[in-house]
Amino acid sequence: MHIALVSLFPEMFEAVTDHGVTGRAVKQGLVTISHSNPRDFTTDKHRTVDDRPYGGGPGMLMKIDPLQQAIAAAREAAGVDARVIYLSPQGKRLDHGKSVALSQEQALILVAGRYEGVDERLIEAEVDEEISIGDYVLSGGELAAMVVIDSVTRHLPGVLGHELSAQEDSYADGLLDCPHYTRPEEYQGKPVPEVLLSGNHEWIRRWRLKQALGRTYERRPDLLEGRANTAEEDELLAE
Ligand code: SAM
Secondary structure: EEEEEEEEOOOHHHHHHHOOOHHHHHHHHOOEEEEOHHHOOOOOOOOOOOOOOOOOOOOEEHHHHHHHHHHOOOOOOOHHHEEEEEEEEEEEEHHHHHHHHHHOOOOEEEEEEEEOOOOOHHHHHHHHHHEEEOOOOHHHHHHHHHHHHHHHOOOOOOOOOOOOOHOOOOOOOOOOOOOOOOOOOOOOOOEEHHHHHOOOOOHHHHHHHHHHHHHHHHHOHHHOOOOOHHHHHHHHHHH
């Protein structure tokens, strides 16, 4: 997958391109990244990237021309079919299903806003979709774009090893993940659940599934609404 980033602060993305699971995916060539910075498309001596909003009011907007040219450069890097996403608190909220769907795209262009945002006409002309990472306002779209990169990359084939399969994570099967334990066997007087020491893989699998069901019921009952339980899940719930 190619991800083309449109941002005034490309260096911020080192957090995902140089570290951890996403950094490894970049190093292995499973994800390629390109940057286009609106500042590189300015023509005045101050390299101005913001402009005043019509109608007045506090704050500035991103200047149209440099941003439009940066998006055009991103399209060249990512290909004409790339999906253009503007990170915005007004967008549809990112969730597991959306991350999986985006991981099936060949290329994404992620546009990070700054200041009070972007001229509405530019969004209408250039953007396929607006995505929010939650109901709060960030100072810029870079952190939101990094959240998209990280959550999408985890679903690309070959990025997670078998033992770290995204299938085991929360939301993959509509449930939260089960609790996990590591050494020592007793911590602050609390022992590891006995079944996890049994060596019986089938008992462990069923225990984990039951825990995941219980946890989801307690913490996120909304996830269970409209979700069809398997016969085994019904059996475990009845135990
Ligand atoms: N005036 C805008 C509004 O209230 O909708 C907020 C602008 S915000 C200060 C600057 C930039 O941060 C936005 O253009 C957007 O790219 C990004 N941003 C802020 N909150 C976000 C969120 N929850 N999800 C995704 N991007 C966000």
